[in-house]
Amino acid sequence: MSAIGSLPSPVFEVERLVLDYQTPKGIVRAVEDVSFRVGKGERLVLLGPSGCGKSSILKAVAGFIEPAAGHIRIQGKEVKGPGPDRIVVFQEFDQLLPWKTVRRNVEFPLRIAGRLSKAEIRERSERVLRKVGLERVLDSYPHTLSGGMKQRAAIARALVTDADVLLMDEPFAALDALTRTQLQGELLDLAEEIGFTLLFVTHSIEEAILIGTRLHLLSPHPGRTITTIDTSDFNRKDVGSARLERLSREVHDLLFNPTASKETDNHVRAVPDRRAAHI
Numbered sequence: 058m059s060a061i062g063s064l065p066s067p068v069f070e071v072e073r074l075v076l077d078y079q080t081p082k083g084i085v086r087a088v089e090d091v092s093f094r095v096g097k098g099e100r101l102v103l104l105g106p107s108g109c110g111k112s113s114i115l116k117a118v119a120g121f122i123e124p125a126a127g128h129i130r131i132q133g134k135e136v137k138g139p140g141p142d143r144i145v146v147f148q149e150f151d152q153l154l155p156w157k158t159v160r161r162n163v164e165f166p167l168r169i170a171g172r173l174s175k176a177e178i179r180e181r182s183e184r185v186l187r188k189v190g191l192e193r194v195l196d197s198y199p200h201t202l203s204g205g206m207k208q209r210a211a212i213a214r215a216l217v218t219d220a221d222v223l224l225m226d227e228p229f230a231a232l233d234a235l236t237r238t239q240l241q242g243e244l245l246d247l248a249e250e251i252g253f254t255l256l257f258v259t260h261s262i263e264e265a266i267l268i269g270t271r272l273h274l275l276s277p278h279p280g281r282t283i284t285t286i287d288t289s290d291f292n293r294k295d296v297g298s299a300r301l302e303r304l305s306r307e308v309h310d311l312l313f314n315p316t317a318s319k320e321t322d323n324h325v326r327a328v329p330d331r332r333a334a335h336i
């Protein structure tokens with residue numbers, strides 16, 4: 058199931074990825090033999106125990122870490138470093154500059170790129186801000202926005218550059234449960250409205266099932282691909298349902314108790330075989 062199959066033209070792919078860190082005590086292998094493909098509009102969630110290398114994979118896709126072996130390709134091109142085709146949306150959306158209005162924050166990456174005229178930058182930013190429903194707060198400052206609005210502004214800032222992939226590393230980890238649920242909902246609304254391609258890292262199984270259209274499960278350190286599970290038919294209405302609880306339990310067993318998961322029913326395994334067989 059870890060072999061790369063026949064998904065038509067993925068937006069990006071990771072193939073047999075190995076990631077190492079140099080430390081004073083020698084090389085630490087963080088990730089070994091991880092492969093997945095992400096199609097346009099898919100939301101792939103990396104899920105695994107603490108220290109299995111989720112953040113490292115995301116950083117490598119962002120271009121901040123060079124693979125020790127294997128490949129990362131965006132639209133078929135090998136990743137050689139950070140690029141405008143990938144945007145990292147950081148925890149708590151603190152990449153918004155507090156001294157700039159929402160409009161100016163969204164215009165900022167285009168101004169830096171310097172390829173468009175002032176008028177084009179203004180027009181394009183307004184269009185994206187309308188798309189994410191922030192047209193009424195164009196001239197407000199980030200600290201006056203709700204958490205959901207901040208998230209929309211941070212995502213608008215990513216979308217305005219036409220990035221192919223949004224990368225989010227535990228964006229809700231530091232939040233209280235209510236805010237977290239609200240922001241998960243906002244992210245899903247936006248994903249449905251706009252259809253961006255997302256690589257998302259979490260160690261919450263329930264969050265992974267809700268946010269992802271697919272889960273990519275990783276073994277404990279050093280992280281290796283265990284399997285991929287299609288979760289595209291789960292949504293917010295499933296919160297608290299028996300089916301979500303059952304899948305959460307099965308995912309938990311695959312991650313932490315693989316022998317037990319082989320002995321229980323084959324529900325989870327049947328899903329990737331039937332619907333996500335391309336990974």
Ligand SMILES: Nc1ncnc2c1ncn2[C@@H]1O[C@H](COP(=O)(O)OP(=O)(O)OP(=O)(O)O)[C@@H](O)[C@H]1O
Pocket residue numbers: 078079080085086087105106107108109110111112113114260278
């Ligand atoms: N800069 C670094 N130098 C050396 N080792 C590192 C470095 N960053 C991460 N590691 C090691 O690489 C492994 C993977 O770390 P990583 O942060 O990617 O895991 P993770 O799955 O995101 O963890 P968590 O869920 O706890 O955030 C860990 O063993 C970690 O100690």
